[in-house]
Amino acid sequence: MTPPGFTGSTLDRADAIRSDPAAIAALAADPGARLLDLAAYEPVATDAGRLGWAAMPGQDDTAFLGFVDGAPCFVAIPSPAPAARRTATLFPILDRLVPEDAATYAAARSLADWHARHHHCANCGQPTAPFRAGWGRRCDACRTEHFPRTDPVVIMLAEIGEGEDARVLVGRQPAFPKGRYSALAGFVEVGESIEEAVRRELHEEAGVPTGAVRYVASQPWPFASSLMIACIAAAENEAITLDTTELEAAMWVTRADVRAALDGAPDAPFIAPPPYAIANTLFRRWVAGA
Amino acid sequence: MTPPGFTGSTLDRADAIRSDPAAIAALAADPGARLLDLAAYEPVATDAGRLGWAAMPGQDDTAFLGFVDGAPCFVAIPSPAPAARRTATLFPILDRLVPEDAATYAAARSLADWHARHHHCANCGQPTAPFRAGWGRRCDACRTEHFPRTDPVVIMLAEIGEGEDARVLVGRQPAFPKGRYSALAGFVEVGESIEEAVRRELHEEAGVPTGAVRYVASQPWPFASSLMIACIAAAENEAITLDTTELEAAMWVTRADVRAALDGAPDAPFIAPPPYAIANTLFRRWVAGA
Numbered sequence: 407m408t409p410p411g412f413t414g415s416t417l418d419r420a421d422a423i424r425s426d427p428a429a430i431a432a433l434a435a436d437p438g439a440r441l442l443d444l445a446a447y448e449p450v451a452t453d454a455g456r457l458g459w460a461a462m463p464g465q466d467d468t469a470f471l472g473f474v475d476g477a478p479c480f481v482a483i484p485s486p487a488p489a490a491r492r493t494a495t496l497f498p499i500l501d502r503l504v505p506e507d508a509a510t511y512a513a514a515r516s517l518a519d520w521h522a523r524h525h526h527c528a529n530c531g532q533p534t535a536p537f538r539a540g541w542g543r544r545c546d547a548c549r550t551e552h553f554p555r556t557d558p559v560v561i562m563l564a565e566i567g568e569g570e571d572a573r574v575l576v577g578r579q580p581a582f583p584k585g586r587y588s589a590l591a592g593f594v595e596v597g598e599s600i601e602e603a604v605r606r607e608l609h610e611e612a613g614v615p616t617g618a619v620r621y622v623a624s625q626p627w628p629f630a631s632s633l634m635i636a637c638i639a640a641a642e643n644e645a646i647t648l649d650t651t652e653l654e655a656a657m658w659v660t661r662a663d664v665r666a667a668l669d670g671a672p673d674a675p676f677i678a679p680p681p682y683a684i685a686n687t688l689f690r691r692w693v694a695g696a
Numbered sequence: 697m698t699p700p701g702f703t704g705s706t707l708d709r710a711d712a713i714r715s716d717p718a719a720i721a722a723l724a725a726d727p728g729a730r731l732l733d734l735a736a737y738e739p740v741a742t743d744a745g746r747l748g749w750a751a752m753p754g755q756d757d758t759a760f761l762g763f764v765d766g767a768p769c770f771v772a773i774p775s776p777a778p779a780a781r782r783t784a785t786l787f788p789i790l791d792r793l794v795p796e797d798a799a800t801y802a803a804a805r806s807l808a809d810w811h812a813r814h815h816h817c818a819n820c821g822q823p824t825a826p827f828r829a830g831w832g833r834r835c836d837a838c839r840t841e842h843f844p845r846t847d848p849v850v851i852m853l854a855e856i857g858e859g860e861d862a863r864v865l866v867g868r869q870p871a872f873p874k875g876r877y878s879a880l881a882g883f884v885e886v887g888e889s890i891e892e893a894v895r896r897e898l899h900e901e902a903g904v905p906t907g908a909v910r911y912v913a914s915q916p917w918p919f920a921s922s923l924m925i926a927c928i929a930a931a932e933n934e935a936i937t938l939d940t941t942e943l944e945a946a947m948w949v950t951r952a953d954v955r956a957a958l959d960g961a962p963d964a965p966f967i968a969p970p971p972y973a974i975a976n977t978l979f980r981r982w983v984a985g986a
Contacts, residue, residue: 415887415892419896421900422900422939510887512886513885513888516887517886524818525821526816526817526819527818527821528813528816528817530815531821531822531823553883554885555845555886556847556848556883556884556886557845558848593843593846594846594923595803595831595844596802596803596810596845596846596916596918597702597799597802598803598916599703599913599914599916600914600923600925601703601914602703606711624889626887626888633890635890649712
């Protein structure tokens, strides 16, 4: 089974070293140290499909990513934040990377982007500075410590029926490419479990009541820094009441429909989400019996 | 099977209303509106084990929680943040609440605490003000929108062996009460999946290499606003290399050991985490065959 996109990084994060500034300085000065300089957050792909790294000397503002193949790896902290949040050229570059390097890029991008957008203390407003080798920022004025944010998002299929008769709910947002449908999704809010967030979102966006929820897979999504949590929820009935501020259409599809969509069949009733998205993984796992 | 602590709130979050300030103002003026005023973040429990609510009139700075039993419910936004983060008297109060009201409290507490600690824009440092009925804060200076933070945390048992011979890894932090052991845990970092975070933490804290990871359950944890994700990971060997900055001891325990701990048996090899903690749920699910 293909693992979800942006997973499988070979990065050894070496957490224990982060709190040792002298060790980090020595690693940064190591001739074998590598730097990822994400101009506009875009990576460079080599002809061999590997992430392009630069040499370190002279680079000041960096975060320590960890070790890749034994080499200490850093990412440059952009200041101010690059304007481009997600360029049209990004996914063609990612498609040329081996999966483990795309995953390393995802971690570096989320970390660099968090720094770029968090130069001040949310508690008191004063400027903050990186600490813990770039895995946090500290306010010298009020002593508050801030840590990179990871936002959990549930992405789910409501399912009705069993075996080959089973159908799942897919929806489309107005911004999707023509014909594209995907799983419904939304941020997990404070004070709710994964299962409660799944049921709330299916109820809010499609009016579909659901009961038991089963977990399927997860992935990091670096736009900006989500943790995607893919689930399947048992629907209690199939009437759809669409929240048109979120979705422009929703429908129930069969396993045959989803297989056709994943195969890119010309008569498929919808176009599947691309392989990097965990919705693609979720569809693949569901047709395989998840 | 007992659900995890802090789940089961009967709150209808009514997300669609949040973006309608006139509707929120009308609900706040409703004679049936209820206010949760979390002085030092502590709730009031009634004799019937219900969350104590106050009347709304005159309250300015509030966030709209949603509807409970049809009544519009709000929480007061504290300013500045109360000093006490987690008092000794809190859990005795929670123990008197019915589970669904403890869950509503958890949501309200995390939301109120997020506001109290985020009065400034992390991007530019200027003051921010609540919007979306208190489910966000906006900076008028740089137009950045900020949303409540939910930090995913993995909490997991490494497991070795099968059936009644299976054993799981438990550890204790220096701050734990005497005799207490629990599942290992840590924050999910940017750029990793749940499964990768589980394997990284077990490797970092105990030196235990693991393979397949299975998801068990989740809960919100309102100190300050975590999403706890409980898993079991297949250990590849049982040698323990302790990270003594995190744990002071770790050991492998059998199903009989865990049953004894959950039962509070005097000869149990350790004291189990309390019922509110999802580690307790995780132990219960594991002895039941999860």
